[in-house]
Amino acid sequence: MKILACQILCFALFIALWQWQTMAGHISAFLYGSPAGIVAALVATVRDGSLWTDLATTALETLAGFALGNVIGTTLGLSLWYSRFVSQVLQPFILALGSIPIIALAPITIIWFGTGFASKVAMSTLSVVVVSIVIAYKGALGVDPDQINLMLSLRARRPQIFRLLVVPASMTDIFAGLKLTVGFALVGAIVGEFMSSTNGLGHEIFKSGSLYAISSVFAELVVTVVLALALSGIVTRVERLLLPWRHDLS
Amino acid sequence: MASGRPDVPLQAEDIGKSFVSDNGEELEIIRSVSFALARGEIVSLVGPSGCGKTTLLNLLCRLLEPTHGAVFWKGEEVTTVPAGIGYMLQKDLLLPWRTAIQNVMLGLQVKGGARSRHRERANALLEQLGLEGFGDHYPSTLSGGMRQRVALARTLAPEPEVLLFDEPFSALDFQTKILIERDTLRLVRELQRSLLLITHDVEEAVSLSDRVIVLSRRPCTIVSEHRIDLPGDRSNLIALRESKGFAHYVRQIWTELDIR
Ligand SMILES: Nc1ncnc2c1ncn2[C@@H]1O[C@H](COP(=O)(O)OP(=O)(O)OP(=O)(O)O)[C@@H](O)[C@H]1O
Ligand SMILES: [Mg+2]
Numbered sequence: 001m002k003i004l005a006c007q008i009l010c011f012a013l014f015i016a017l018w019q020w021q022t023m024a025g026h027i028s029a030f031l032y033g034s035p036a037g038i039v040a041a042l043v044a045t046v047r048d049g050s051l052w053t054d055l056a057t058t059a060l061e062t063l064a065g066f067a068l069g070n071v072i073g074t075t076l077g078l079s080l081w082y083s084r085f086v087s088q089v090l091q092p093f094i095l096a097l098g099s100i101p102i103i104a105l106a107p108i109t110i111i112w113f114g115t116g117f118a119s120k121v122a123m124s125t126l127s128v129v130v131v132s133i134v135i136a137y138k139g140a141l142g143v144d145p146d147q148i149n150l151m152l153s154l155r156a157r158r159p160q161i162f163r164l165l166v167v168p169a170s171m172t173d174i175f176a177g178l179k180l181t182v183g184f185a186l187v188g189a190i191v192g193e194f195m196s197s198t199n200g201l202g203h204e205i206f207k208s209g210s211l212y213a214i215s216s217v218f219a220e221l222v223v224t225v226v227l228a229l230a231l232s233g234i235v236t237r238v239e240r241l242l243l244p245w246r247h248d249l250s
Numbered sequence: 251m252a253s254g255r256p257d258v259p260l261q262a263e264d265i266g267k268s269f270v271s272d273n274g275e276e277l278e279i280i281r282s283v284s285f286a287l288a289r290g291e292i293v294s295l296v297g298p299s300g301c302g303k304t305t306l307l308n309l310l311c312r313l314l315e316p317t318h319g320a321v322f323w324k325g326e327e328v329t330t331v332p333a334g335i336g337y338m339l340q341k342d343l344l345l346p347w348r349t350a351i352q353n354v355m356l357g358l359q360v361k362g363g364a365r366s367r368h369r370e371r372a373n374a375l376l377e378q379l380g381l382e383g384f385g386d387h388y389p390s391t392l393s394g395g396m397r398q399r400v401a402l403a404r405t406l407a408p409e410p411e412v413l414l415f416d417e418p419f420s421a422l423d424f425q426t427k428i429l430i431e432r433d434t435l436r437l438v439r440e441l442q443r444s445l446l447l448i449t450h451d452v453e454e455a456v457s458l459s460d461r462v463i464v465l466s467r468r469p470c471t472i473v474s475e476h477r478i479d480l481p482g483d484r485s486n487l488i489a490l491r492e493s494k495g496f497a498h499y500v501r502q503i504w505t506e507l508d509i510r
Contacts, residue, residue, distance in 0.1 A: 146339060149313050153337035154357040154408065164356070168347045245347045245388045 030212065037215030038222065050204070051223065057200040058189055059227055061117060065124020066178075066185035066231075072125070073132025074174055080133075081140035081166055082158070098130035102188060106195045120192035120200070127188030128181040135180075139173030140166050172246070175239045182231045190224070201227070254322025259334075259412050259444050260287040265309050265319030266469075267302070279305050281469035282319070287412065292438065292445045294455035297465030298507060303448045306470065307414050310446070311335045336410030336443075340417045342401040344389040350400045351376065351385035357408035368407075375403040379433055395426035402434060406441075413438065413445040420450060428487050431458060435485055452507070456480075456499045457490050464506045473506050 015035045021027045022034040029037060045051035080087040105126055113119035143166055151161045193202025201224050208216035240246075254261045267280040279302040287293055297303050308314040310321055312331050323332040344353045354372035359365075376385055379399045389397055398418060405413065419427045435458060438445050449455050455462045456478055464473040480493050490496060 144341075144343070146341060147343050147345075149308070150337060150339075150343045151360070152313055152331055153311055153335055153414075154360045155331055155333060156360045160360055164359070165345070168345070171347070243347070245390065247388070247390055 029215070031214065033214035033218045038218045041213070041216040041219035042222070045204075045219065050199075054199050054201050054204050054220075055223060055227065057117075058186075058193065058202065058224075059231075061120040061124055061189040061192070061200065062182075062185045062227070062231065064121045065126075065188055066128060066182055068121065069125040069128025069185065070132045070178060070181060073129040074136040074177075077133040077136025077138075078140050078162075078167060078170060080137045081162065087137065094130060094133060098134065102127045103191050106191060109192065110196060115196040119195075120189050120197070123192035124185045124188035127184040127191075131181055131184060132177055135173055135177035136170060139170030139177075142173065143169045171243060175235070175243070178235045178239070179232055182235055183228060186224070186228055186231065254320075254325040254327065255286070256325035257289070258286045258322070259289055259324060260310065260446070261285075261322040261325075262310060263320050263322065265306075265316040265321065267305055267309055267314065268317045278469040280309070280316075281471050283465075283470065283472055284319075285463060285472065285475075287444045287446055289411075289444055290439075290442045291461065292435075292447065292459045293461045293463060294447045294449055294459040295463050295465060296449060296452055296455050296503060296507065297470065298467050299450070301465050301467050302470040303465065304416055306465075307337075307416050307446070307448060311337060311414055334409075334411040336405040336408070336413040338401060338405045338413070338415045338418045340420055342389070342397045344397055344400055344404075346389055349386050349388055350381065350392065353389065353400055354403045354407050356404055361408060371407060372403065375407055376400075378437065379403055395422055395430060398422060399430060399433075402430065406437060409441075411443060413443055415445065415447045417448055417450060419454070427454075432485060432487055435487075439485075452500050452503050453491060453496075456496060456503070457487050462499070462503060464503055467508065473508075476503065 018027070019035045022029050022032075022036075027034075042051070045054075080090070102123065106123060109119045109122040109126070113122045147165060147169070148161060151165055156164065189200070190202035190205070193200040194206050197203040201220050205217055205220045205224070208214075208220060254263070262283055262285055264282050264284050265280065266278070266282050268276050268278045271277050283306060285293075295303055295306070305314065309316050312321060312328050315329075320327050322328070323334075344350075345356070348356070351369065351372050354375060355365075355368045358368040358371065373382075373385060376382060379402060381396060381399055381403070384392065384396065384400075389400065392400065398421075401418070419430060422430065431454070434445075437443075447455070447458060452462075456476075459478055462476045462478060464475070465471070466473045476499060478499060480490060480495055480499075482489060482493055484490065
């Protein structure tokens with residue numbers, strides 16, 4: 001409670017100082033924007049409805065990329081548990097893929113997937129999938145060998161060990177991965193929008209930036225932050241729902 | 251090759267195990283161990299720390315392959331985990347995402363069959379072990395003693411004929427330990443199961459067992475065998491410790507343990 005109060009106070013002080021200095025003419029509103037300008041820009045986007053379409057566009061791209069990337073990544077990562085040989089063969093390729101800066105893939109995704117929704121989803125998926133593979137595989141490898149021995153002593157076959165032990169045991173890691181990659185998915189979508197787009201938060205930020213409408217840039221940034229927080233909030237909620245045995249979560 | 255005796259649930263013939271360490275050196279852990287576990291018999295293995303007891307247990311249920319020798323299950327040589335083994339470690343190894351009863355049902359679920367029957371059997375076991383009402387608790391909300399009882403129920407649920415226990419009670423406080431030992435003993439005797447128990451605790455070994463086998467330091471061999479013959483009620487574990495002869499066995503085994 002005390003921490004929250006201090007946080008709000010700091011934020012309010014910062015905004016007040018910013019606004020005051022802008023009005024006093026010490027800070028250029030043209031170059032740095034101003035709190036009042038940001039609010040005005042926000043109100044304007046709400047009025048003409050563009051806020052909702054941009055927000056919905058980016059949110060959909062992010063969610064689609066997030067879901068696709070994690071489903072593919074988690075499935076691949078967990079299945080690597082089945083064969084140490086396959087996983088060792090694939091390791092350098094996965095690492096190589098993971099080391100590519102995601103923005104360098106943008107031109108190719110535009111050529112392959114066009115300039116619409118699909119290319120943003122592709123960018124978003126690509127920024128998620130490698131991390132997701134690595135995390136799921138680490139989770140699967142982290143299963144206690146004694147626990148595997150226990151399953152073997154019960155004469156469990158490999159698919160049973162996978163289903164009854166490895167998958168649920170990896171859930172904690174997988175959810176940690178989800179929390180991490182929800183941010184990556186958003187970055188992917190926004191980078192995709194920077195490259196070429198007709199709407200979306202990334203598109204607006206890029207457009208406002210090139211028009212030197214700094215307050216609008218900040219307004220769109222605020223919306224982006226809210227979106228990011230909302231998405232990770234949803235993941236946390238789902239985790240609590242799906243892992244009722246993790247009493248440390250509630 | 252020697253073949254096993256069909257009337258003996260579990261028999262080991264001259265089994266040995268060496269590991270190859272990272273620097274390519276061969277490390278002999280178990281030199282040669284032969285013994286038989288009779289039906290309804292409780293045998294303890296005691297040995298110095300790190301002598302290879304856990305390795306020996308894993309060889310006996312064929313989680314590990316022996317470097318030489320063979321393991322027989324009712325006279326047949328086995329090369330994979332035989333059906334009818336109950337395996338329990340010091341760690342309870344309860345799955346945290348399963349409730350107590352779901353943990354007890356794990357082995358039954360692996361075997362297959364009707365879920366309602368599994369639940370019935372699991373409930374009965376939980377009740378026998380004094381855990382009625384805790385079936386729907388997650389392991390994280392149970393005490394150490396209760397968790398080990400759930401693990402015991404999980405081990406007994408598929409009705410194994412041979413129980414292989416690796417220091418399952420060593421992390422418990424004395425009182426909890428005596429109580430759970432008493433319950434284990436009662437169930438094992440009642441159901442005519444065979445039990446092979448690994449323990450550090452010589453008094454535990456003498457009080458619970460029909461036979462105590464003393465193992466040497468690495469590379470592990472059998473030093474001696476003691477048939478434990480104590481007067482009075484064998485299920486009264488406290489009184490047993492006071493009985494005539496108990497201290498003698500304990501002292502004898504301590505000497506042979508060769509602890510430096
Ligand atoms: N897979 C393995 N590879 C190499 N060495 C091993 C392996 N497993 C066990 N060992 C070694 O074998 C020896 C015996 O181990 P083991 O766990 O069987 O002993 P223990 O008698 O059960 O010990 P404790 O009394 O601590 O339970 C140890 O020195 C251990 O380092
Ligand atoms: Mg051990």
